[in-house]
Amino acid sequence: MLLDLSKWYRTLAPRTTVLVSTIDKKGNSNAAPFSFVMPVSTNPPVIAMAMVSTRHTLANIRETGDFVVNIPGEKILAQLWACGKPLPKGVSEIKESGLTEERAKKVSSPRIKEAIAWYECKLRAELEGGDHLIILGDIVLAESDEQKDEKPLLHIGGADFCLPGKNLKTE
Amino acid sequence: MLLDLSKWYRTLAPRTTVLVSTIDKKGNSNAAPFSFVMPVSTNPPVIAMAMVSTRHTLANIRETGDFVVNIPGEKILAQLWACGKPLPKGVSEIKESGLTEERAKKVSSPRIKEAIAWYECKLRAELEGGDHLIILGDIVLAESDEQKDEKPLLHIGGADFCLPGKNLKTE
Numbered sequence: 001m002l003l004d005l006s007k008w009y010r011t012l013a014p015r016t017t018v019l020v021s022t023i024d025k026k027g028n029s030n031a032a033p034f035s036f037v038m039p040v041s042t043n044p045p046v047i048a049m050a051m052v053s054t055r056h057t058l059a060n061i062r063e064t065g066d067f068v069v070n071i072p073g074e075k076i077l078a079q080l081w082a083c084g085k086p087l088p089k090g091v092s093e094i095k096e097s098g099l100t101e102e103r104a105k106k107v108s109s110p111r112i113k114e115a116i117a118w119y120e121c122k123l124r125a126e127l128e129g130g131d132h133l134i135i136l137g138d139i140v141l142a143e144s145d146e147q148k149d150e151k152p153l154l155h156i157g158g159a160d161f162c163l164p165g166k167n168l169k170t171e
Numbered sequence: 172m173l174l175d176l177s178k179w180y181r182t183l184a185p186r187t188t189v190l191v192s193t194i195d196k197k198g199n200s201n202a203a204p205f206s207f208v209m210p211v212s213t214n215p216p217v218i219a220m221a222m223v224s225t226r227h228t229l230a231n232i233r234e235t236g237d238f239v240v241n242i243p244g245e246k247i248l249a250q251l252w253a254c255g256k257p258l259p260k261g262v263s264e265i266k267e268s269g270l271t272e273e274r275a276k277k278v279s280s281p282r283i284k285e286a287i288a289w290y291e292c293k294l295r296a297e298l299e300g301g302d303h304l305i306i307l308g309d310i311v312l313a314e315s316d317e318q319k320d321e322k323p324l325l326h327i328g329g330a331d332f333c334l335p336g337k338n339l340k341t342e
Contacts, residue, residue: 003313009210011288014335038209039180040221041301050211081341117182127298130212142174164185165336170252
């Protein structure tokens, strides 16, 4: 059946989900979930995310020039969802949702301790992408916590998420 | 542990996987799998994919200005994988892999019949993204086959894929 074009992306799912943490010049931290995200380059290492221009995340990235992409594991789904609720600028979704921020190693934006992997990024470019902006980040440090035995979250749409399931081998 | 930056994208996984079909000016069709893909816009509907500049897919998109993003279901994993093997330009991965091409409704590139959904796209822009190009496509038609009860494939890395698993509800 033909799909409503305004809802087309619901069939490009489930999608990799990330929690992006930032900080503004006054030191107020912020975190928001995104699932319009993909790798775009291996050398140099570059990640792309699409976001609407009204996001506090975007305002903070423009202020500091950096951000952290946190990979959320299954244990923090409720907190990830809470981070998606609109809060006034300056109120930290990280603290409000019960997550813990910790200092990043190479950027000013904080990391979220409960994540299972982190990419510390510096803003590389803002590109036009229709009704979203495409934010490119140069990854200056990538780290994972091998002790956390958690699967990454995938976004189906709205309030629906899933975990990776059955493995398939091609060779 | 710190990750090798050249392998960073392996932890941004599993990723939504698509099979992109194109055609050259002489009428030779082509298909290749991609997992560097994301939605970037809802209105207008725009999809983004990152690809290296040597891809036959890219050469064909430049020749015709269009492409089809096919969403592969679990039944065509072997064929999807076969489409990723390098073949000389002009030799169709679609036919070689045992898939069936059919005429698209709004673009010159063919659709792959065995897919579970299709986005017919016109090239919107080519953007710089490090060692890949970011191809933006305006989606001119989106369709899914509700009769095919198949889960979409997700790419873990290399020859490893998986299916979506356990559903999680946040609300």
